[in-house]
Amino acid sequence: MSAESRILTLLRAIATDPAARGLSDDVALLETGGARLILTSDMMVEGVHYLPADPPADIGWKLAAVNLSDLAAKGAKPVGCLLGYALSGDESWDAAFLEGLNEALSYHAMPLLGGDTVKMPPRAPRSYSLTAIGEATGPVPARxxxxxGDRLYVTGPVGDAGVGLELARASPAAAGPLVEAYRRPRPRxxxxxxxxxxxxxxxxVSDGLLLDAARMAGASGLAVTVDHIPLSPALEAVRGGSTATQIAAARAGDDYELLFALPxxxxxxxxxxxxxxxxxGEGLTLRIDGAVVPLPDSLGWEHG
Amino acid sequence: MSAESRILTLLRAIATDPAARGLSDDVALLETGGARLILTSDMMVEGVHYLPADPPADIGWKLAAVNLSDLAAKGAKPVGCLLGYALSGDESWDAAFLEGLNEALSYHAMPLLGGDTVKMPPRAPRSYSLTAIGEATGPVPARxxxxxGDRLYVTGPVGDAGVGLELARASPAAAGPLVEAYRRPRPRxxxxxxxxxxxxxxxxVSDGLLLDAARMAGASGLAVTVDHIPLSPALEAVRGGSTATQIAAARAGDDYELLFALPxxxxxxxxxxxxxxxxxGEGLTLRIDGAVVPLPDSLGWEHG
Known part of the structure; x- marks a missing residue:
């Protein structure tokens, strides 16, 4: 069991309220005063969730987008968010970060309502958090x-952000649709x-199609077969469409498409x-071009 | 204008929703789906908001307490919170932190509903955030x-936590009511x-009686005279009751008593x-033993 799994066990012992959904979903569902609220909070840490050389406006955009994506997966309407912001010591960097954050929030009609700013000790990697609150507009699907018998669907191709990250790592000046997919994900x-x-x-799909499909199946007490890995034309143009490329795309994180089960x-x-x-049954089976292929050692991004 | 003031100006340009209260209160007030929600989010950073040698259970307690204190100041009932947690790499430390957090949350009937855990890069100072959600039970006072003509009141003595911090800094083994006031504040x-x-x-009163009284007066468009600085017997026992001690107590942060204006x-x-x-009028006047005394250069803790 990893350190993260062990801490999750401790957290589950504390988070016993039904609204916490056993910490086994991506969000909490709080019913209070006649409202049905969807709550989520995601952090981003320099060097862990983004590259130090990433443009600050894109980091701000992404912080908003990853939280909005959790609301999207529950069909929730954004109603407000709170920002935890570590001052960078570089005011133009801060201003650019906030501009990107504001772009994403405005685009998705998510009001910023408050939060906290802190000074970090010198040379400390910075971290940011956003807590997003949505209101349920109808049924709130769980994992x-x-x-x-249900079919598994995804709202778009996978793997673009993973290749975009590789391109950005190789050169901070990299651009184009794959880098854009990594830096400016679009919550659905x-x-x-x-x-x-x-x-x-x-x-x-934040941690990869295979890992997230396996999680949905596990949470549902079922087996799942993934029999198609949709690639974008942009990804095929730089990586081709080999079995290895398909598996890499299905293991890549940060896509933020929606994954769902439908009759x-x-x-x-x-x-x-x-x-x-x-x-x-249980477990994940992967088929490519009709043939069962061995699962990779790691199904996706087990991030800390 | 400080870097923090400048970023607040940028944030105010984004947080234009009325629920944000112009970012000039400690909380947001969101009315949605029939509920009236009080929202607040506070971060704590190692070496900035707590001493690296502080006991982890106390750091966990304090993270909960400072957020609950913001709800207390609005008369709100706790309904849920989300934790942003940076794994320490030391599982017994994490377990103790969560035990202290849970003690404070349980004591105040605040359910933990979710959040995020992240791994930090090696040797990075750790930071934590908590977003607390309360429900208004009646009128929601602002600053x-x-x-x-209103009288200004405080719910208890001030300065204990400030002296407690000094004692803890001098010796991690320090104990007693003043250190307890610093490490385990009680939200009212x-x-x-x-x-x-x-x-x-x-x-x-998170940043000191003088600074917070001046902020309340400024937000209300009034002048305020502080004419009494209440000290605890524990503080007088170690520091006496001189004018200098009174001024130090009135500038000390982290007390978390409530400050209020009443007819x-x-x-x-x-x-x-x-x-x-x-x-x-405007401005702050300080009287000690009936005589006006010059204001100290810094009124309190302008934290980042």
């Missing part, structure tokens, strides 16, 4: 509701709101790509 | 509502709920000590 709020009333289970007879109400199927 | 939730329907303005004719519904009076 755990998939049923045997519209799709999430349209999907939430129909899906049996939904989550965002086989139902057509998704939004553009989505079928990528697999749930069945009784 | 800005004091009126000319019961007092806040009883006071909220009656006060004209209320806030917690002169009204008796406070909780135990409280009158410490001053509001009048038309």
């Amino acid at each position: 755990s509701g998939a049923r045997a 709020l519209t799709e999430g709101a349209l999907l939430a009333p129909h899906v049996h289970a939904m989550m965002d 086989a007879a139902m057509k998704p109400p939004v553009r989505a790509i079928p990528v697999g199927r749930f069945a009784a | 800005s509502g004091a009126r000319a 939730l019961t007092e806040g709920a009883l006071l909220a329907p009656h006060v004209h303005a209320m806030m917690d 002169a004719a009204m008796k406070p519904p909780v135990r409280a000590i009158p410490v001053g009076r509001f009048a038309a």
